[in-house]
Each structure stands twice: as structure tokens, then as C-alpha cells.
Amino acid sequence: MTLEEKIARRGPIKKIGVIGMGYVGIPAAALLADSPAFDHVFGFQRDSASSGYKIAMLNRGESPLKGEEPGLEELLKKVVAAKKFTATPDFSRIAELDAVTLSIQTPFLSKEDLLPDFSALKEGLVNVGKYMTPGTLVVLESTITPGTTTGFAREILESGSGLVAGEDFALAHAPERVMVGRLLRNIREHDRIVGGIDPVSTKRATGLYSPILTKGKVIPMSSTAAEVTKTAENTFRDLQIAAINELALYCEAMGINVYDVRTGVDSLRGEGITRAMLWPGAGVGGHCLTKDTYHLERGVQQLGKGSLDYPAGEPSLYVLARHVNDFMPVHMFRLTMDALKRIGRDPKDATVAMLGWAFLSNSDDTRNTPSEPYRDLLIQEGCRVIVHDAYVSGYPGVPVNADLEGTLKGVDVIAIFAGHGQYRNLDPARIRALTGRQHPVIVDGRNMIDPDAFIAEGFVYKGIGRGDKNGHAIA
Numbered sequence: 001m002t003l004e005e006k007i008a009r010r011g012p013i014k015k016i017g018v019i020g021m022g023y024v025g026i027p028a029a030a031l032l033a034d035s036p037a038f039d040h041v042f043g044f045q046r047d048s049a050s051s052g053y054k055i056a057m058l059n060r061g062e063s064p065l066k067g068e069e070p071g072l073e074e075l076l077k078k079v080v081a082a083k084k085f086t087a088t089p090d091f092s093r094i095a096e097l098d099a100v101t102l103s104i105q106t107p108f109l110s111k112e113d114l115l116p117d118f119s120a121l122k123e124g125l126v127n128v129g130k131y132m133t134p135g136t137l138v139v140l141e142s143t144i145t146p147g148t149t150t151g152f153a154r155e156i157l158e159s160g161s162g163l164v165a166g167e168d169f170a171l172a173h174a175p176e177r178v179m180v181g182r183l184l185r186n187i188r189e190h191d192r193i194v195g196g197i198d199p200v201s202t203k204r205a206t207g208l209y210s211p212i213l214t215k216g217k218v219i220p221m222s223s224t225a226a227e228v229t230k231t232a233e234n235t236f237r238d239l240q241i242a243a244i245n246e247l248a249l250y251c252e253a254m255g256i257n258v259y260d261v262r263t264g265v266d267s268l269r270g271e272g273i274t275r276a277m278l279w280p281g282a283g284v285g286g287h288c289l290t291k292d293t294y295h296l297e298r299g300v301q302q303l304g305k306g307s308l309d310y311p312a313g314e315p316s317l318y319v320l321a322r323h324v325n326d327f328m329p330v331h332m333f334r335l336t337m338d339a340l341k342r343i344g345r346d347p348k349d350a351t352v353a354m355l356g357w358a359f360l361s362n363s364d365d366t367r368n369t370p371s372e373p374y375r376d377l378l379i380q381e382g383c384r385v386i387v388h389d390a391y392v393s394g395y396p397g398v399p400v401n402a403d404l405e406g407t408l409k410g411v412d413v414i415a416i417f418a419g420h421g422q423y424r425n426l427d428p429a430r431i432r433a434l435t436g437r438q439h440p441v442i443v444d445g446r447n448m449i450d451p452d453a454f455i456a457e458g459f460v461y462k463g464i465g466r467g468d469k470n471g472h473a474i475a
């Protein structure tokens with residue numbers, strides 16, 4: 001019997017499992033459970049010391065995700081009350097399911113050696129392989145190295161179940177494309193890349209996602225093409241950010257304002273011309289752009305097997321982009337040191353207030369925040385550093401204050417690292433009074449303030465891309 005026949009005998013997908021109750025798995029499970037197309041969704045979460053607490057919270061209809069996620073709490077309450085969603089650590093329930101998705105973190109152990117840490121994903125796959133039955137659909141939503149779905153994922157599932165992918169069960173990659181703060185909207189409205197290991201698997205996976213898409217549509221392709229699509233879209237975004245960051249560094253060196261240049265370049269529109277210039281800044285953080293380039297690099301190394309034709313001795317453009325973006329917190333540090341030199345302040349006697357610890361504006365997400373390397377450099381230099389972020393309730397080893405004015409009292413330097421709305425209305429006179437300094441320093445890493453207003457108030461100003469202001473006369 002072919003896989004198609006086994007799936008036809010099983011009938012439409014009714015019972016689903018989502019492994020990994022995090023930023024990707026929780027909203028996906030809630031939307032699938034809320035769909036009239038499906039009967040029940042299990043959210044699988046290991047009952048570990050660090051994250052076992054999520055199980056009870058979810059079964060009370062509460063979201064364990066920090067930060068604003070519009071509509072998520074209401075939806076969880078609804079599907080729990082309707083008995084359509086259950087969170088559980090009991091992986092044996094997989095035996096009764098038609099489809100299982102895996103949304104598990106895939107960080108890197110070593111970016112230099114392109115060595116990802118797939119241990120959590122492999123553990124999830126082992127659990128699926130142990131209990132899955134013929135005709136089941138398995139979908140990887142995590143961002144993975146190209147070749148993973150047809151590679152170790154397939155092997156682990158086949159050796160655990162004794163079944164054969166493409167004959168006894170369907171297997172696909174349908175990468176997540178969510179951003180914190182708009183998880184539900186992104187899943188509903190973004191087009192969904194669905195890549196099966198074969199057309200039958202693609203068709204079965206399409207049946208899983210179509211019912212929860214409102215504006216988005218399914219874009220079918222092979223599983224490897226889907227893996228490259230996801231890693232490439234983040235790599236290209238990172239490259240675009242590196243391009244404008246490099247331009248910002250050039251503009252500083254040439255004494256001009258990168259935002260004038262950006263407005264100019266951006267004005268060439270129409271006739272299919274797009275000059276999509278993104279925004280320069282203090283760095284690139286998050287769980288995605290900071291690693292997906294390395295998944296792509298690893299993929300071409302593994303799948304390309306030496307057949308890549310590329311200029312000899314030249315580094316990968318994408319990895320170079322990573323290095324430029326990783327340099328931006330270092331540049332912020334150098335701007336800070338320059339400014340302290342201008343006022344003759346020894347860094348060992350200086351107090352720096354960092355505004356923003358989250359990697360993204362108006363969010364509480366601190367994964368791979370570019371604020372951390374900057375803080376580390378300052379501390380190495382002997383500076384005293386205090387951090388403000390109204391969204392972030394805590395961070396291991398870094399006290400984070402919610403009181404802005406309290407944070408600014410008696411400091412020498414204010415460094416803006418996140419684009420939180422609160423930092424757009426900073427009042428130069430009030431802040432200067434709080435610092436009690438004649439010439440406080442302000443380093444703007446997110447183009448949040450008007451340099452002239454602060455310079456006129458006696459501040460020493462530094463800004464990413466502001467070569468027109470960074471050498472200003474001190475008032």
C-alpha cells in the first residue's frame with residue numbers, strides 16, 4: 001500500500017501534536033486547536049526544572065510567554081475551555097495522533113566551526129519515532145541546516161519507528177516565520193512555505209496549515225528548498241542590515257549623515273526599482289538572524305560537497321555580513337570611549353547608563369542581545385554600568401531597572417541600545433539635570449534623539465552614522 005493509500009485510509013488530520021511550547025509552538029498549537037477542521041491538539045513540553053511550569057500554566061489557559069502577544073491569552077483560554085487543547089509531558093500520546101510538528105530551538109555550539117546544537121531537536125525526534133504510527137505526518141518547523149529533513153531527521157524517525165519516510169509516513173519542513181509581539185498574526189497572515197520530502201508529504205502538510213491561514217497561502221516546494229528559503233530569508237535580512245551598517249560607518253568616517261544618504265537612495269522608486277535600505281544600529285540580536293546564516297553555510301558545505309564555485313580565497317559574503325553586524329556593539333563602545341576622552345573622563349571613573357536590554361524595540365526578548373557585548377567591553381575597561389529596560393524583568397547576572405529617572409541619576413554616559421518608544425521622548429534638560437554633569441555623554445545606537453537639542457544642552461553627542469555631528473563643538 002502506498003503512503004497515499006495509507007493516508008487516505010487514515011482520513012483527514014484530526015488529532016495533532018506540537019512539540020516545544022515556546023514562541024513558535026504555543027501560538028501554532030492554539031491556532032490549530034481553535035480551527036474547526038481539527039478535533040484536538042496536544043502541546044508537548046518536557047517536565048524539566050527549567051520549563052516544566054509551562055504545562056500547568058497552559059492547561060489553565062495562561063501564556064508562559066513574556067511580553068505583549070495580542071490575542072494569545074484569550075485564544076489559549078478559549079481552546080482550553082473548549083477542551084480542544086491539552087499541554088502534557090506524556091509523549092506516548094503521539095501514538096494516537098495524525099500529525100506532529102516540532103518547534104524546538106536550534107542554536108549553534110560553535111559558529112566558527114559551523115557546529116549547531118541539535119540535541120534538543122534530536123530528543124524531540126526520538127520521542128516521535130518511538131510512538132508514531134503508519135500514516136502519520138511529521139513536520140519540522142524549527143529553522144534547520146539544509147539537508148536536515150531528508151538527513152538525520154528522517155534517519156532518527158525511521159530507526160525509532162521501523163517505518164519508512166515517504167512509504168509509511170509523511171515528512172515535511174514548514175519553517176516558522178514569526179516575530180515576537182505579533183506571533184498569531186504572523187502565522188495567520190504570512191505565506192507558509194511547505195516542503196515535503198515528496199509530493200504526497202507536501203500535500204498532507206498543506207492540509208495541516210491551510211485551515212489556519214487567513215491572508216497567507218501555502219507555497220509548496222521540496223523540503224531542502226524550504227530549508228534554504230528560511231535560512232536565506234534571514235541571511236538576506238542580515239545582509240541588508242550589514243550593508244546599511246557598513247554605510248553608516250563610512251558616513252561617520254566621511255563626516256556626513258547616513259540618514260540623508262538613506263533618504264536619497266530610498267527615493268529611487270517605481271519601475272520595479274526597489275532600494276530596500278534597512279536601518280543602521282547598535283547591533284543585531286535575536287534567535288534567528290544571529291545564527292541562520294551559519295545554518296545556510298553549513299548546508300552548502302554538507303549538500304554542496306565541494307561543488308560550490310566561488311571566488312578563491314574570498315570569504316562568504318553572508319558570514320562577512322554577520323561579522324559587520326557583530327561589530328556594531330564594539331563600534332558603540334569605541335564611540336563611548338571617544339566621547340569620554342573628549343571630556344577628559346577616565347573610563348574607570350565613568351558610570352554608563354544603558355537604555356534597552358531587549359534585542360528588539362518594544363519587546364522583552366533578550367535572546368543574543370547586542371547590549372551584552374557592549375556592557376562586557378565597558379566592564380573590562382573599568383566602567384560602572386547600569387541597565388534600564390521597562391520590558392525586561394530580569395537577565396542572568398545583569399540587574400535591569402524599570403525606573404528610567406533613577407537609572408540616569410549621576411551617570412556620565414547614556415547609551416541607547418534599543419528603539420523602545422519611551423526613549424523617543426527623552427528631554428535633554430531633564431536628563432542633564434539628573435546626571436548632574438556639565439557635559440554628559442549620549443551615544444545614540446537607534447537614531448532615537450535629535451542631536452542638536454542635546455548638543456545645545458551641553459551634551460557630548462555620538463550617533464551611529466552621524467558623521468555630521470559626532471565631532472561637534474561642545475556647547
Ligand code: SAJ
Binds near residue numbers: 178179180281360
Ligand atoms: N535590526 C536592525 N536594523 C533593521 C532591522 C533590524 O539593526 O533595519 C536589528 C534589530 O534591532 C534586531 C535584529 O536586527 O536586533 C533582528 O531584528 P528583526 O526585525 O529581524 O527581528 P527577528 O529576528 O525577531 O525576526 C526575523 C524576521 N525575519 C525576516 O524578516 C526575514 C522574522 O520574519 C522571522 O520570523 C524571524 O527572524 C525568525 O524567527 O526567523
